[in-house]
Amino acid sequence: MINALSFLMNQSFTLYNSMLQSGIYPDKHTLLYLVQASQCISEAKQIHCHAVVAGLLSYGYLQNSLIKMYLENGLVGLAYQVFWHMPVLDAVSFNIMIVGYAKRGYSLEALELFREMVGLGLEPDEFTIVGLLVSCEQLGNARLGKSVHAWIEQRKSISSSNLILGNALLDMYVKCKKLESARRIFDALVEKDIISWNTMIAGYAKVGELDLAHTFFDHMPRRNLFSWNSLISGYSQKGDYMMVMSLFNSMVLNNVRPDSVTMAILVHAAAEIGGLEQGKLIHSLVVRMQMKVDAFLGSALIDTSRKPKMEK
Known part of the structure; x- marks a missing residue:
């Protein structure tokens, strides 16, 4: 019954409490x-306590679910406690911990868990490697990332041409500013999705290689908001206000609705040329579009008002 109600969150716990009251x-x-x-961490903790008292915590699926829940809510210490006390550690448990650690910024801990995993004779899979690559990019350690890449190429069971792994490698090389290596991975991908294209555009735009970024943008099969924002941001960093506005107008004509990131980029571009009037115009657009002004956009608008006008 609770299984059938698991998608109805409140009802599940109401029934659970009724069960306990009925013995x-x-x-x-x-x-x-x-x-x-x-729905909340307090409910997960309640189930955790019940499992401990009832002697049911040795159930692997339950332990893995608790680990995942704790990691997603930033309770890394509790996640590790559950993991450490598991009677049998398998690849799934290690993957949940490694990926969870990586996403939470515990890069060194993720790498150490990988060493333990291999030491136990467990076979890493693509999810393990994604966690390692995220850790490498967070550390900015391209050398370590290349070592992971080389390790992948030596494994017959894992291929860097796999889309998930390929995109993770792309992201790692781009974040470490190794664009030539990223390009080789991109070209080798049998299948490319919008994430693959966007990663290359954002990477080239960030390092100022705008011709290459624009070439990728022009050749991608389809674009989304991130594609437009990445390219516009690149021209904004270069101080090319005219190109920024040209791309913005094209974006609107292509029925892509800008978000607060887009508008903050436009405001930044106006601020770089000391364009107070341009900044006011963009602010009026934000108001007309009834766009929520978040901290990122708000700080950009304030920055524009403080920039001195450029001398004619």
Whole structure:
């Protein structure tokens, strides 16, 4: 019954509490469904405590769900406690921890867990490698990233031409500013998606290689808001206000609605040329579009008002 109600979050926990009041105690499968249905960390902790008291925490699926829940909510210490006390550590558990650590910025810890995983004779898969590559890019360690790449190429079971791994390698090389290596990965991909194209555009735009960024932009099969923002941002950093506005107008004509990031980029471009009037015009656009002014856009608008006008 709770399984059937797992998508109805409140009902699941109401039924769970009714079971306890009636002296009916859920089994490990019920607790697993409840963790997956929990809406807040306090509910997950309640199930965790119940599992400990009832002696059900040794159930691997339940432990992995708790680890994932804790990591997603930033409770890294609790996640590690559950992981460390697992009677049997498998590749799935290591992957959840490695990827979770990487996403939370615990790059060195993710790398150490990988060493432990290999030391136990467990076979890493593409999800393990994605976690490692995220850690490498966060550390800005291209040399380590290349070592991971070389390790992938030596494994017959894992291929860098795989789209998930290929995109992770692209992102790592781009974040480490190794655009030539990123280009080789991109060219070798059998299948490319919009993430592949956007990663290359953003990478070239960020280092000022705007001709290459624009070439990729022109040749990509389809574009989204991120594609436009990346290219516009590149020209804004260069101080090319005319190109920024030209791209913005093309974006609107292509029925792509700008967001606060787009408008902040435009404001920044106006500020770079000391264009107070241009900044006011962009501000009026923000108002007309009824766009929410977040901290990023708000600080850009304030910065524009402080910039001195350029002398004619």
